[in-house]
Amino acid sequence: MPAYQSYFDHFFATLPLSRVNFKASGTSTLAALREADLGTAFAPHLTELEAALAGFDDALTEADAPTAGDTAAFRAARKAWLAFVDDTMKDYVTPKLRRLPAYADFRRYGKSRLAALAQADLLQDSQQLLALYTEHAAALGRPTLPAEARAAYQPLPDAWDARDTTDAGIAAARTDLSADWLALARALRRVKAQLELRFDEPAEVYRFFDFSKVRKARRPEAPIKVPAAIVA
CATH class of the missing domain: 1.20.1440 (de novo design (two linked rop proteins))
Known part of the structure; x- marks a missing residue:
């Protein structure tokens, strides 16, 4: 999967989004696709998306907290x-x-x-x-x-x-955090690719995705102007 990210533009994998909201977004996409009933070409993609959502633990929020219950x-x-x-x-x-x-x-x-x-x-x-x-x-x-x-x-x-805070536990948690996120991101990307084969207009493609909870990048603060008298 890392190579997949390296060679392709895969923005679903890097969305600035909480795990809870990422799963909610994927669930929304699945519901919208089922309601649209776009035909058999989408069946394997719906199956993959459904499986990715089922395997996505949105309660696993910290890399140093391997078990959500203990956290x-x-x-x-x-x-x-x-x-x-x-x-x-x-x-x-x-x-x-x-x-x-x-x-x-x-x-x-x-x-x-x-x-x-x-x-x-x-x-x-x-x-x-x-x-x-x-x-x-x-x-x-x-x-x-x-x-x-x-x-x-x-x-x-x-x-x-x-809480299991051993090095092995932390490493396993980080692997889990990465693996299920990338599985869901891959399913969403494949759905998007199939939608692009079906629709010519980007608006028709993106109406199946909910990006409302994606965090926007902060604007850089304006530099502080130092009075010339102080500089001198």
């Missing part, structure tokens, strides 16, 4: 943990400790700061926050808080450990 689990756990941190800050930490030195320690691990961290750093800093919950549980007036916090936090390391 989704980490995101869900992260969202729940950050919500717990935010609620605890508002309901207990701020009302009880706002005038005490310990409040500054908790502010270092607020929701907004944790949310900006990469996954590994989030796990590490969250453990520091768990220690603070334990240390100040009595002052916060909630002895059960450490146990509640650990229960809210535990899905994060569980989801992290479940």
Whole structure:
């Protein structure tokens, strides 16, 4: 397939499009072709397109996350943990400790700061926050808080450990990301070629494709003009 890309203009393979939208675009093309009922010449192309769509995993979004389920689990756990941190800050930490030195320690691990961290750093800093919950549980007036916090936090390391982040796993994920994308791109290109044999007008060909979600290239920013006085 790399040689195929090298020698032919194959824009479907390089569309700046999310996996979800790329699959949706292919599904739209398949539906439009079936509705048009263009005859037996299109039958093998419809079969190939249908197979490519069936083998396309639009949930596989990250090269370092080989399994979509584990990635989704980490995101869900992260969202729940950050919500717990935010609620605890508002309901207990701020009302009880706002005038005490310990409040500054908790502010270092607020929701907004944790949310900006990469996954590994989030796990590490969250453990520091768990220690603070334990240390100040009595002052916060909630002895059960450490146990509640650990229960809210535990899905994060569980989801992290479940992810296959070995080099082999990463390489396999990248292969999967490339293979099913190119299979769908090849099916779409062959459909387009068959449509070009059927229709003379480009508009008739392209009406079967949905490019509405393709990201447009950003315009280059205008260069900043430096006043002559500063240059001098």
